[in-house]
Amino acid sequence: MTTGKLNGKTVVITGAAQGIGKAYADRLAQEGAQVVLVDLKAEPLAAAVEDLRSKGHQAEGKVLDVSNEQDVKRVGQELGQAFPRIHGLINNAAVFSTIQLKPFWEIDSAEWDKVMAVNVKGPWMLVGALLPYLRAAEAASVVNIGSDAVWMGKDGYMHYVASKAAVYGMTHAMARELGGDNIRVNTLSPGFTETNVPRATFTQEQLNGIMKSQSLKRIADTDDIVGVASFLISDESRWITGQTLHTTGGLLFR
Template sequence: MERVQGKVAIITGGASGIGLATAQTLAKEGAKVVIADFNQKGAEAAAQEIVNQGGEAIGVFLDASKLESIKETVDKTVETYGTINILFNNVGLTNLKKDLDVVNLDLEEWDHLVNVNLRSVLAGCKYAIPHMVKAGGGAIINTASMAGFASDIIRTAYGTTKAAVVHLTKYVATQYGKQNIRCNGVAPGLILTPAAKNNLSPELLDTFMKYNALPYHGEPEDIANTVLFLASDESKFITGQTIQVEGGHYLANPTVPDFVAMSKNQ
């Protein structure tokens, strides 16, 4: 307990899923939490639940596609709590209907995903880092994705923006490490957020399970605990890294188990 006691943390996209689990986890460990989300009512409800449990939190509106909204979130945090120690850049979008292969993807959707998935991360860092410097340092954690490490037949824009987040993380770590600011990333695989549970069929989940090294799917708390580690002093000598939290899904050549199964059936 109290691994981030007294720290002030911004969690973008914090009203649900991974962001919500992380906000709750950081609050339980002593952080003062700012939950920023396009769903303002959801953010405020999440913050109130933390307060009801004895923590400190506020919910604020955030439109990650607009620079002024990101700056307002940072300003509101400093106005309320005096500083920023932890920034979890967690907002991200994907669109399976428009973000297709290179020839067929919607170029406006490409621009939209670059704006929300990448520029918002850059802007969050840009506006938060000066306050972290004044505070003597801080920890930034960016949500990447396994799509940033492994290509696919669709989601070209999503994967490309997440790969860029991985590299931007290294740039921030390099440029501000001497000012005691660490920047790391977390790359989730399939995580059973409420949205995933509601939209993925049992057959699709079984397909994912088939290729996992571990016999279970990830939960939002798995990412939240990784973020907590990266935000705490337990990781004080780790920077510029992106931790892949994906159950070993991408470890092995996926064709080999199928070949073995085929040979047994012959």
């Protein structure tokens, strides 16, 4: 059921063809937003858009490699022509589920560069490309997706951990520089969240350790996360910027 909390808002979500990105798009559409799903994979993206439209939601799709500068500029211009005011952006696209766990000294430079290009450079470039349209909205909200793997210092994928650590710093700097435009920038920082996307980034041993460290003794799913994203995009969070909201079930590092 549409609540109308986001009526009249246009929100762009990257990495939205599946998993938690698709769940963000679904929730925001339920709240009344016009959602633009962005993803590298054309076929799953088309299916995700069609699924939302079949539910009566306003949804568009754009194929985009967020690590490609020219692609980002092109899609940014196309989005600006279609939606002169963009009220929200969720930078969710990331290299994560396909990472093979290995010690940091075995990560080659090409893999390191790819993770950094998608997870750090991509959000930076996309905010820049959409900035005129975020400014035109007069009260826009950018949500960068972090990861509490940073605070855990999880072993086996140091390039991912380092990339998400950079996201926190980027959020703080963006919030400071864009505050004069009434553009808010925050980080949503999930812990382990179960989705329909297969992943090699967690072993059963790691999951057992997370469960022991969480205050709430269950594995999160996307329904536990998407309401926070909706809150950060909505006017209900209009006095929150430069902050990190941890959606981890009370993960305590011990």
